[in-house]
Amino acid sequence: MTITLTKTDYILYRECPQNVWYKIHRPDIYSESELSEFEKSIMETGNEVELIARKLFPGGVLIERRDEEGQKVTQDYIAKHQEILFQPVFVGGNLLAAIDVLKFNPESGGYFVYEIKSTSDVDNKTHYHDLAFQVNLLRKHGLQIDKAYIIHLNSEYVRTNDLDIQNLFKIVDVTSEVESLTTEVSNESQGALEYLSQETKPNGYCCCVYKGRSKHCSTFQHSNPEVPEYSVHDIARIGNSKAKLKELIDNNIFHLDKIPSHIKLTDIQQGQVDTYILNKVLVEKEKIKAEFDALTFPLYFLDYETFPAAIPRFDGFSPYHQIPFQYSVDVLKSPESKPEHYEFLHVASDDPSKSFAESLQKHLGTTGSIIVWHKGFECGRNDEIAIRIPEMKSFMDSLKGRVYDLEDIFRKQYHIHRDFRGGTSIKRILPVLVPELSYKELEIRDGGSAADTWNKIVSGGFNDAQKEKSINDLKIYCGLDTYAMYSIWQALHKTL
Numbered sequence: 356m357t358i359t360l361t362k363t364d365y366i367l368y369r370e371c372p373q374n375v376w377y378k379i380h381r382p383d384i385y386s387e388s389e390l391s392e393f394e395k396s397i398m399e400t401g402n403e404v405e406l407i408a409r410k411l412f413p414g415g416v417l418i419e420r421r422d423e424e425g426q427k428v429t430q431d432y433i434a435k436h437q438e439i440l441f442q443p444v445f446v447g448g449n450l451l452a453a454i455d456v457l458k459f460n461p462e463s464g465g466y467f468v469y470e471i472k473s474t475s476d477v478d479n480k481t482h483y484h485d486l487a488f489q490v491n492l493l494r495k496h497g498l499q500i501d502k503a504y505i506i507h508l509n510s511e512y513v514r515t516n517d518l519d520i521q522n523l524f525k526i527v528d529v530t531s532e533v534e535s536l537t538t539e540v541s542n543e544s545q546g547a548l549e550y551l552s553q554e555t556k557p558n559g560y561c562c563c564v565y566k567g568r569s570k571h572c573s574t575f576q577h578s579n580p581e582v583p584e585y586s587v588h589d590i591a592r593i594g595n596s597k598a599k600l601k602e603l604i605d606n607n608i609f610h611l612d613k614i615p616s617h618i619k620l621t622d623i624q625q626g627q628v629d630t631y632i633l634n635k636v637l638v639e640k641e642k643i644k645a646e647f648d649a650l651t652f653p654l655y656f657l658d659y660e661t662f663p664a665a666i667p668r669f670d671g672f673s674p675y676h677q678i679p680f681q682y683s684v685d686v687l688k689s690p691e692s693k694p695e696h697y698e699f700l701h702v703a704s705d706d707p708s709k710s711f712a713e714s715l716q717k718h719l720g721t722t723g724s725i726i727v728w729h730k731g732f733e734c735g736r737n738d739e740i741a742i743r744i745p746e747m748k749s750f751m752d753s754l755k756g757r758v759y760d761l762e763d764i765f766r767k768q769y770h771i772h773r774d775f776r777g778g779t780s781i782k783r784i785l786p787v788l789v790p791e792l793s794y795k796e797l798e799i800r801d802g803g804s805a806a807d808t809w810n811k812i813v814s815g816g817f818n819d820a821q822k823e824k825s826i827n828d829l830k831i832y833c834g835l836d837t838y839a840m841y842s843i844w845q846a847l848h849k850t851l
C-alpha cells in the first residue's frame with residue numbers, strides 16, 4: 356500500500372510510529388476514544404491563533420482546499436509570484452504539507468516560510484522538524500527558501516485596550532536550526548513512509564509499555580493485550596521511576612501482586628500495592644483527625660471554573676491567562692448542619708474578574724476554612740485577580756491563610772483504597788467513598804467541557820434555548836464539584 360505522508364502524520368510519527376500506523380490502517384481503533392474536550396479546545400485554539408496571526412501579513416491570499424484543486428491553485432499563484440499565500444498546498448515524493456504563510460522575496464526570487472504555533476515558546480523537539488519537513492517539500496518543487504520562521508504567542512504581552520497584534524506574537528528566525536535538520540528529516544520521512552506502508556500491524560510492545568498510564572494513548576490496549584487493565588503502569592508516579600518500570604516490564608511483571616520484594620517502591624507506591632494485594636482499606640484516622648481539627652467552621656467547600664483564552668480578551672490578561680467565570684460554594688456552619696449552596700456564573704461577554712471577586716467576598720466572609728481540591732489552581736487564580744483588580748487585592752490575599760486542600764488526605768495516603776488505583780483526583784475518589792454521587796449522568800463532566808461550554812455561551816455559539824440549558828448544565832456540574840467535596844469530607848469525618 357502506498358501512502359502519502361502528511362506533515363501532521365510525520366510529526367505524530369516522531370512521537371509514536373505505532374499510533375500513526377493505527378490512524379492510517381485501523382481508524383476504527385484509532386478513533387475508539389473520542390477526542391477529549393481539552394484536545395478539541397487545543398485544535399480550536401490553534402485555528403483561532405492562526406487566523407489572528409494572519410493579520411501580520413496584510414493582503415495574503417488563502418488557499419482553502421487541500422485537494423488536487425488546491426494544489427493546482429497553489430501552483431498558479433506561485434507562477435504569478437503572489438507575494439503572500441496562506442495555506443498553499445504542496446505534494447511531492449509522497450509527502451504533503453500546507454504552509455501556514457509563504458512569502459515571496461522579490462529581491463532574491465526566493466521565499467520566507469512561516470509556521471504559526473499557538474504555544475508561548477519555540478518547542479525545539481517538534482517545531483524545527485515541522486519546518487524542515489516543509490522546507491524539504493518546497494525545495495522538491497524547485498522553490499528557493501531564504502528563511503524559516505516560527506510565529507508564537509508572546510507570554511509577556513499584557514492586553515490594554517485593542518489587541519496589539521505586533522506585540523501579541525513573536526517571530527523567531529530559526530533558519531539555521533531548520534537547515535541543520537533537513538537531511539535528517541528527509542531520511543526520517545522516508546523511514547516513516549516505509550513503516551506506515553506496512554499492511555500488517557507492527558509486532559511487539561509499543562514503547563509506552565515503559566511509561567506510566569497517563570502517557571498511554573487510546574491504542575495501548577491493542578498493542579499490548581497482555582497488560583491488564585490495572586497494572587504496574589498505574590502505580591503512583593511510576594513513570595518517574597523509569598529503571599524500576601523497565602525492570603518490571605522486561606521481566607514480564609504486569610500485575611501488582613507479582614512485584615518481587617527486591618524492587619524498592621516509595622512508601623506511597625508500596626501503600627497502593629499493599630492495599631491492592633490485601634484488598635483492604637487503609638485509614639490513618641489520627642492523621643486525618645489532626646488535619647480536620649485544624650479547620651475552622653464555617654467550612655466553605657469552594658470550586659472555580661475558568662477559561663484559558665490563548666488570545667487575551669480583556670485588559671490585564673496575557674495569552675493563556677485563565678478567565679474565572681464561575682464558582683460554587685457549599686457552606687457548612689457546623690459538622691451536623693446541612694450545607695448551604697451559593698454560586699456565581701458570569702454569562703455576559705465582558706471580563707468577569709471584578710464581579711467574581713466581589714461575589715466571593717460576599718459569600719466567603721472573613722473567617723472559616725476554605726476547602727478546595729488541588730489548591731494550586733484556586734490560589735493561582737486568586738493571585739491573578741489580586742493583580743488585575745487592585746481594589747480586591749487585600750481580600751484576595753486574605754484568602755491564602757484560609758485555604759485547605761482536601762486532596763492532601765489522599766496525596767499523603769492517609770486514606771488508601773484499592774479502587775483509587777493510585778489516583779487522587781476527585782473523580783477517582785468520589786465513586787469509592789460516596790458511590791451514590793456520580794458525574795456520569797451529567798451533560799458536563801469535566802473542567803475542559805465546562806470551559807468550552809462557557810466560551811460558546813459568551814461568544815454567541817448557542818441559540819437561546821441551548822444557552823439556557825448550558826447555563827443550567829454548568830451550574831449542576833460546578834455544584835456537584837463542591838457537594839462532592841463536602842460529601843467526601845463528611846464520609847471521612849464519620850469514620851473518625
Ligand code: SF4
Nearest residue numbers: 371561562563572575
Ligand atoms: S501507547 Fe503505544 S501506540 Fe500509544 S502513543 Fe504510546 S507507544 Fe504509541
